[in-house]
Amino acid sequence: MKTYENTGNKDTRSGFGAGLTELGKTNENVVALCADLTGSLKMDEFKNNHPERFFQVGIAEANMIGIAAGMTIGGKVPFTGTFANFSTGRVYDQIRQSVAYSDKNVKICASHAGITLGEDGATHQILEDIGLMKMLPGMTVINTCDFNQTKAATLAIAEHHGPVYLRFGRPKVPNFTPENQNFEIGKAVKLTDGNDVTIVATGHLVWEALEAAKALDSEGISAEVINIHTIKPLDSEAIIQSVSKTKCIVTAEEHNHLGGLGESVARVLSQHQPTPQEYVATNDTFGESGTPAQLMDKYGLNSKAIIEASKKVIKRK
Amino acid sequence: MPNIQELKDLTTQVRRDILRMVHKVNSGHPGGSLGCAEFFVALYQDIMERNDGFDMDGKGEDLFFLSNGHISPVYYSVLARSGYFPVDELNTFRLIDSRLQGHPTTHEGLPGVRIASGSLGQGMSVAIGAAEAKKLNNDHHVVYSLHGDGELQEGQNWEAIMYAAARKVDNLIATVDLNGQQIDGSTDDVLPLGSVKGKFEAFGWTVIEIENGNDIASILDGMEKAKSLLGQGKPICVLLKTVMGNGVDFMMHTHAWHGKAPNDEQLEIGLSQNAETLGDY
Numbered sequence: 341m342k343t344y345e346n347t348g349n350k351d352t353r354s355g356f357g358a359g360l361t362e363l364g365k366t367n368e369n370v371v372a373l374c375a376d377l378t379g380s381l382k383m384d385e386f387k388n389n390h391p392e393r394f395f396q397v398g399i400a401e402a403n404m405i406g407i408a409a410g411m412t413i414g415g416k417v418p419f420t421g422t423f424a425n426f427s428t429g430r431v432y433d434q435i436r437q438s439v440a441y442s443d444k445n446v447k448i449c450a451s452h453a454g455i456t457l458g459e460d461g462a463t464h465q466i467l468e469d470i471g472l473m474k475m476l477p478g479m480t481v482i483n484t485c486d487f488n489q490t491k492a493a494t495l496a497i498a499e500h501h502g503p504v505y506l507r508f509g510r511p512k513v514p515n516f517t518p519e520n521q522n523f524e525i526g527k528a529v530k531l532t533d534g535n536d537v538t539i540v541a542t543g544h545l546v547w548e549a550l551e552a553a554k555a556l557d558s559e560g561i562s563a564e565v566i567n568i569h570t571i572k573p574l575d576s577e578a579i580i581q582s583v584s585k586t587k588c589i590v591t592a593e594e595h596n597h598l599g600g601l602g603e604s605v606a607r608v609l610s611q612h613q614p615t616p617q618e619y620v621a622t623n624d625t626f627g628e629s630g631t632p633a634q635l636m637d638k639y640g641l642n643s644k645a646i647i648e649a650s651k652k653v654i655k656r657k
Numbered sequence: 658m659p660n661i662q663e664l665k666d667l668t669t670q671v672r673r674d675i676l677r678m679v680h681k682v683n684s685g686h687p688g689g690s691l692g693c694a695e696f697f698v699a700l701y702q703d704i705m706e707r708n709d710g711f712d713m714d715g716k717g718e719d720l721f722f723l724s725n726g727h728i729s730p731v732y733y734s735v736l737a738r739s740g741y742f743p744v745d746e747l748n749t750f751r752l753i754d755s756r757l758q759g760h761p762t763t764h765e766g767l768p769g770v771r772i773a774s775g776s777l778g779q780g781m782s783v784a785i786g787a788a789e790a791k792k793l794n795n796d797h798h799v800v801y802s803l804h805g806d807g808e809l810q811e812g813q814n815w816e817a818i819m820y821a822a823a824r825k826v827d828n829l830i831a832t833v834d835l836n837g838q839q840i841d842g843s844t845d846d847v848l849p850l851g852s853v854k855g856k857f858e859a860f861g862w863t864v865i866e867i868e869n870g871n872d873i874a875s876i877l878d879g880m881e882k883a884k885s886l887l888g889q890g891k892p893i894c895v896l897l898k899t900v901m902g903n904g905v906d907f908m909m910h911t912h913a914w915h916g917k918a919p920n921d922e923q924l925e926i927g928l929s930q931n932a933e934t935l936g937d938y
Contacts, residue, residue, distance in 0.1 A: 442772050
């Protein structure tokens with residue numbers, strides 16, 4: 341089984357910051373807007389390098405989304421930065437009308453997504469944002485798995501015309517995908533070959549899926565792990581191709597099972613290739629305070645949960 | 658540049674367009690549209706510097722954003738009569754497969770429209786963004802926007818109003834249509850706005866008042882004054898006092914025609930009060 345080396349834990353939000361810094365140097369149309377979370381979003385370097393292209397809007401996310409939409413008129417490529425909760429639910433209607441329906445080239449960049457922001461608790465732990473964003477016509481939804489991939493995705497979305505939701509997080513997690521990788525929006529990345537079960541994972545759960553695959557391998561179960569960094573448009577072909585071989589699938593995400601990657605996968609499979617599926621996701625619940633590891637364990641979002649789901653789904657074949 | 662009489666003639670024709678558009682589909686918002694007919698005519702025919710044709714980025718020309726998108730009939734009529742699309746297309750207002758949606762949108766590619774509006778309170782932020790982009794592009798043209806007075810009840814406006822003053826967005830002229838009416842009644846009955854002038858000034862804007870917002874000459878004077886104050890570190894707010902339903906006697910001074918179309922008989926009365934000037938579509 342192919343294995344991956346953790347080159348050192350890093351936060352995905354820093355990958356975003358690194359990507360934005362690079363874009364500042366290479367693309368003069370890129371502008372950044374932030375709602376009083378510059379440090380948390382790792383936008384400091386861009387701000388320091390290009391103060392004229394950095395817009396601090398204060399604690400006013402609705403206004404930030406509207407200003408970003410307006411800035412596209414004149415050719416700017418705005419990147420907005422705040423927590424995932426305030427990037428989506430708080431400003432859903434602004435995104436819907438001024439960005440998505442108006443087809444504006446705004447990049448909504450959201451940190452502290454999911455439950456792993458930890459101690460701040462449920463008010464800040466959005467587990468519904470993928471669903472909210474993927475339902476908007478024309479919206480691209482990306483949830484990256486590590487530092488390197490988040491940086492690559494940040495660069496890639498600047499080249500893509502149209503609204504994008506880029507989701508990443510706060511905790512330091514293994515960095516294992518290649519540095520300076522080519523990020524292809526909408527293209528799944530197969531990480532391991534396997535025959536017994538397909539595990540499609542997104543965001544922080546991708547590394548957990550690899551850990552699960554290693555453990556399953558030691559028990560003689562061969563898992564095919566696919567990194568779905570783009571939830572919309574979904575790489576249906578890669579998923580169908582894999583389950584044609586494995587005949588069962590586990591979806592893993594740091595999100596509610598309602599509205600997340602799992603439901604997108606289920607829709608594709610129910611139409612094209614009905615397949616037993618198990619969900620590693622939160623179960624229609626809010627989060628709570630705790631350390632990221634404690635929360636991942638309590639809410640069943642780790643390699644242990646993926647292993648259990650894999651064994652369960654294999655029995656359902 | 659058209660003279661005052663020509664602008665008045667066009668306004669009369671726009672009023673006919675509005676009435677006929679909403680009557681045909683028995684829906685739409687004639688009240689606020691009629692109240693702003695003079696403003697739109699003055700804006701597109703005199704006040705704004707516009708390039709020929711339409712391109713989304715609008716570099717090197719003035720831009721306009723309509724925040725209270727429900728007054729789309731007046732917007733569409735004036736856009737068509739300013740050459741953005743064929744006047745005959747006004748026939749398709751609110752019909753299936755039309756570019757003239759109930760509320761304005763870029764989604765169907767209608768020339769002249771740069772943002773969707775309808776869900777209220779979003780247009781000022783967008784206008785500020787476009788104004789900031791103009792500054793970045795070293796483009797010294799002006800961004801105009803229009804907002805309803807009732808619309809100011811939406812909180813996003815106040816985020817935007819605070820931002821524009823703090824960031825010295827002084828290439829923006831935001832006009833508020835002060836007609837004192839909204840769907841459920843007068844603004845005083847629904848939720849009193851207090852002193853709109855005092856509020857904008859307290860936030861750090863320069864405020865210009867146009868007492869008769871249904872008089873072309875007054876609009877031209879007021880907007881000229883507003884323009885003269887651009888580039889001085891403050892955003893400009895124009896308070897345009899209009900009469901909802903202006904030009905059709907039974908529609909005036911009431912919220913009743915905010916979102917209601919005239920029947921056949923009412924249409925005829927309305928049209929008889931606004932004789933054809935440039936030809937109906």
